Amino acid sequence: MESYDAVVVGAGPNGLAAAIRMAQGGFRTLLVEAHQRVGGGLRTDELTLPGFRHDYCAAIHTMGVISPYYTQLPLAEHGLRWAFPEASVAHPLDDRPAAMLEPSLDVTASSLGRDARSYTRMLAPFLREPHGLLRDLMAPLGLPKHPLAMLRFGLMALRPATWLARRFETPEARALFAGCAAHSILPLDAWGTAAFGLIFLLTGHIERWPAVRGGSEELAKALLSYFVSLGGEVSTGRRIDALTQLPPARVVLFDLAPRALSSIAGAALPARYLRRLARYDYGPGVFKLDYALSGPIPWKDPNCARASTVHLGGTFEEIAAGEAQVWRGQLPDRPYVLLCQQSHFDDTRAPAGQHTGYAYCHVPPGWTGDATPQIEAQIERFAPGFRDLVLARHVTTPRDFEAHNSSYVGGAVTGGAARLTQLFTRPVARLDPYSTPNPHLFLCSGSTPPGGGVHGMCGFYAAESALRRLKKGVPVMGA
Numbered sequence: 001m002e003s004y005d006a007v008v009v010g011a012g013p014n015g016l017a018a019a020i021r022m023a024q025g026g027f028r029t030l031l032v033e034a035h036q037r038v039g040g041g042l043r044t045d046e047l048t049l050p051g052f053r054h055d056y057c058a059a060i061h062t063m064g065v066i067s068p069y070y071t072q073l074p075l076a077e078h079g080l081r082w083a084f085p086e087a088s089v090a091h092p093l094d095d096r097p098a099a100m101l102e103p104s105l106d107v108t109a110s111s112l113g114r115d116a117r118s119y120t121r122m123l124a125p126f127l128r129e130p131h132g133l134l135r136d137l138m139a140p141l142g143l144p145k146h147p148l149a150m151l152r153f154g155l156m157a158l159r160p161a162t163w164l165a166r167r168f169e170t171p172e173a174r175a176l177f178a179g180c181a182a183h184s185i186l187p188l189d190a191w192g193t194a195a196f197g198l199i200f201l202l203t204g205h206i207e208r209w210p211a212v213r214g215g216s217e218e219l220a221k222a223l224l225s226y227f228v229s230l231g232g233e234v235s236t237g238r239r240i241d242a243l244t245q246l247p248p249a250r251v252v253l254f255d256l257a258p259r260a261l262s263s264i265a266g267a268a269l270p271a272r273y274l275r276r277l278a279r280y281d282y283g284p285g286v287f288k289l290d291y292a293l294s295g296p297i298p299w300k301d302p303n304c305a306r307a308s309t310v311h312l313g314g315t316f317e318e319i320a321a322g323e324a325q326v327w328r329g330q331l332p333d334r335p336y337v338l339l340c341q342q343s344h345f346d347d348t349r350a351p352a353g354q355h356t357g358y359a360y361c362h363v364p365p366g367w368t369g370d371a372t373p374q375i376e377a378q379i380e381r382f383a384p385g386f387r388d389l390v391l392a393r394h395v396t397t398p399r400d401f402e403a404h405n406s407s408y409v410g411g412a413v414t415g416g417a418a419r420l421t422q423l424f425t426r427p428v429a430r431l432d433p434y435s436t437p438n439p440h441l442f443l444c445s446g447s448t449p450p451g452g453g454v455h456g457m458c459g460f461y462a463a464e465s466a467l468r469r470l471k472k473g474v475p476v477m478g479a
Helices: 015-025 105-110 114-128 128-136 147-157 161-167 170-185 193-206 217-229 256-267 270-278 302-306 316-329 374-383 399-405 457-471
Strands: 004-009 028-034 086-092 099-100 234-235 250-254 285-293 306-311 339-341 355-363 388-398 439-445
Touching: 004 015, 004 457, 015 028, 015 217, 015 250, 015 457, 028 217, 086 170, 086 193, 086 302, 099 170, 099 193, 105 193, 114 128, 114 147, 114 161, 114 170, 114 193, 128 147, 128 193, 147 193, 147 355, 161 193, 161 316, 170 193, 170 316, 217 234, 217 250, 217 439, 250 256, 250 457, 256 270, 256 316, 256 439, 270 399, 285 374, 285 399, 306 374, 316 355, 339 374, 355 374, 388 399
Parallel strands: 004 028, 004 250, 028 234, 086 306, 250 439
Antiparallel strands: 086 099, 285 355, 285 388, 306 339, 339 355
């Protein structure tokens, strides 16, 4: 049987990033994927009607377009095309204009009335060298290259979002911050949730939040094409249930959840480490709807049509109450809904004159109910007449997500809860969070720092760890 320097199991965005980095290092690398197509959550299909192309999971690539690793790769040469909206976020309110996250800090701030100065003072210092700050924020724990910016960021970011929101007086500013902070999928009074509000606001001023032209799967195809151009090998439709099913290799990297790592490699890992993996908290799941629409969403505030992402949840207080309910095991009557409208700025997504819609809300882990009425009521609240445009809908439940991808445990699509207690120590506390007690085995999924999202940084740093091991002369596993 052929032998490899590295085998990567799982071809999601992090598995692809890890495989590319290993191949860049000149090591013979095999990428193994259970499905016939690579990409994990980067999948695009006609889920509703012919001609309507829907992103199955990842849709708007807030971090992907500014990823410290992806931006260093020649992905445009391999077919990647970004589709940019005019604005990143719209946050409609019942009785006033929508709050907008515009590319310009000044334009966004000026729209927030008496909170303009507070908004600028909060974010402007981090925009002096934002890419350096992002590299530090997305790296595992260690000495940052921009310590003063990191210190300033940390003093605000470690607080609950409810605390940092006290800087603002207007409903618009508070709601805009809440919608970004709620990407944490945590109660907004949890420590560290302010970090998500800050990061997502900052990214909107660094670059507009884009979709991938043609569908998110085109990003996976570009990553795969580049990997193959480096001499990498790929094996799809090959499910791995045990280490014995893999070819001989010096290192193996898993783009999988800790639970799957335990199942596949448990016999090669100590019982104490497996017990720690079993305590890993995956957090809430998501319930998602995809729509084929006969026309554009009829927003009460037409400005909402300019954004790639619309946060539906009303005021800060409503969003905070709803996200807290999810953590208590309940579906809110008015959930926080993330809506994406890729067809507004990517004409490949739907037939001429028609549109796609994408909306999801957070639900308790493994939730088996139907959130369709609540999601559609939130859309209709801010876009009356929406239901009249629906030609077809496709439902994806937490169970559906997990059935498609075993890493989405209980429907959790971000690799695990971003609680402060496991944000930097995911999946367990180790000096090298990508390594395991077995010198041949590494974890490279979103269950390692910096966590969920399509940015490839988990895969990159896991590969860096594996490369250091290879350079020390680790033999073929079992040799």
